[in-house]
Amino acid sequence: MKTPWWFLYKTPLAFLLIPFSWIYYIIGRVVYFFRRLRSYKSRRPVICIGNILAGGVGKTPIVRAIAMRLDAPVVMRGYKKSAHTGNAGDEATMLSRDGLQVHTGNRKSNIILLDRQQNVKTPIVMDDGFQNPVIKKDISVLVFDEGLGYGNGFLIPAGPMREPRRAINRADAIIVVKSNRPRKKFVLPSAVPVFYAQPKTFNPYDEDERLFAFAGIGYPRKFFNSLKNVVGTKIFADHYQYTNQDLERLFAMAAKKKAQLITTEKDWVRLPECVRDKIKYARLDMTIDERFFDWLGDKLK
DSSP, X not given: OOOOGGXXXXXXXXXXXXXHHHHHHHHHHHHHHHHHTTOBOOSSOEEEEEOSBSSOSOHHHHHHHHHHHHTOOEEEOOOSXXXXXXXXXXXXHHHHTTTOOEEESOHHHHHHHHHTSTTOOOOEEEESOTTOTTBOOSEEEEEEETTTTTTTXXXXXXXXXXXXXXXXXXXXXXEEEOOXXXXXXXXXXXXXXXXXXXXXXXXXXXXXXXXXXXXXXXOHHHHHHTSSSEEEEEEOOTTOOOOHHHHHHHHHHHHHTTOEEEEEHHHHTTSOGGGTTTSEEEEEEEEEOHHHHHHHHHHHO
């Protein structure tokens, strides 16, 4: 689904949905309680990289940067598996393309399997799962986007928050992705250490090349704004599975604008292989403050 437009603003519709948010929260707490009863403690350190917003904060590039730095395996759910991504999910495919060892599916089962690797003490990086107590985390890191902040501050479905803000205090650290348009009134608790990450989008085309950008991610406008000379855009639902008809329309729209098609890496791995050589992607990398890795090293000791 596309990210609801009211997630970033306190609109009348958002206020009308607040009672449903209370129901969502109560059900979530009941599920959390029962999941705690079957929690598993890995013999290897588990680093959870999570969020309390419903996607779009740039968590996957953060996971990639940390896992590559530690040479650690990644355990993740593998959301929206398809034949185009080898039935592993777009985010998992992205990470594995960088040579990372990625395990998708049931996180608990995969961590148990990794625990059976004798004499291996490398940490395990868990993508998402901050709200899931089935795996006991040794270190929990929350990711925020400075440009999104808390959105409108309401819980799902009235807003993008999975949990109330006080849940941040369960985290050991916070990584904030910098933005040229920081959200006003975005204040983090002083009790949790905060580090920053600088995003950088690598455009495969020359700067004077006209671009038609499309994306099926949480907040596609972030991607569009990171590019120059964009003459047209098309938004799809998050984790959208592209059809031949979609691609035909995209090529036609780009040709009409005399532009080249460009998308995100996450979208590109969901494209059929037969068109991947005709559409380029802009890679998003994160440079995390070195102080974070110093802090992480101390925590792992």
